[in-house]
Amino acid sequence: MEERELIERSQRGEKDAFQELMVLYQRKIYSLLYGMVWNREDALELTQEVFVKAYRSIKGFRMASSFYTWLYRIAVNLALDFRRQRVANPEIQKEVDPPNGGGPDASLLRKELNAQINRTLGHLPPQQRAVLLFREVEGLTYKEIAKVMGCRLGTVMSRLHYAREGMRRALAPYLKGGD
């Protein structure tokens, strides 16, 4: 079934159609949120929240923009709110997950590298972190990122540049001589 039809049916309140839409996007949304909070439990919780919010406001979705842009916007706003709450209430700050590193066969270097990526992402300002993940992990264009983040193209490029600089500095020991 086409995405447009699923959206229209969801707008009429058909939950099974919305479930199909959710299955299409849940991995991408989870991936973005995981990159933002770096904790499985929180990322899952936020993923559910994104879809609950999306279902409740899908009647207001106009086909003028793409569905995933709209969905990403909900996700990034929730993730930013979540981080703000965590900063305001450090006592509920959860430990980030230890890096998975790709399973038991992964090299020590890979695990170290993932831990370093994790730490570096955690130190980036949330807006820079979101832009970096949208570009590098999700593969969104500058224009799409600007739409999702509700900012100008120049702001996207500038945030991306500073995020990359931060990553480059932090990962320098791992980048020397290639991987």
Place this chain on the structure above:
Amino acid sequence: MPDCSRVASLLEKYADGALSQDETAFVKGHLKGCQRCRKELDELLAIREHLREAVQAEVADAPLAGIWEGVAERLEAPTVMERIWWWVKALVFPVRPLKALAWGAALVVLFLVTLPLLTAPPTPRVVVESVESEHPIMIFQGEGETTIVWLFEKEERKEGMR
């Protein structure tokens, strides 16, 4: 190389595929002969690769299968706004009790109005006539009885009484 500073400013866009055809050709040409800029690009691409792998390693085994149950459960529950509105209605605008009261009152009125109509005996047929004479006379004729009324002026009545 003289073009390095220009290429450095274009390198991120090049890695993101956001350059025009001419600019892409220019950067590509430069990279063929410049180790330093090539290394810069390789670092950019390596960061992307590492980041992607790090996130994907976590996402690959994410327990997403049961996510719909959680969403469906939350969709059944009323939203915060719905809950607030419910309390506002219950406490500030008790719409339901008022409605019940209004309906009750309407039913009582309806009952009181219709009850006499249903239980009262049929009104007897009355014929009213007036006869022109020295004193006006009114005749009420019902079923089985007739009432005749003479009308006197006040003064005449007094005189008559004397």
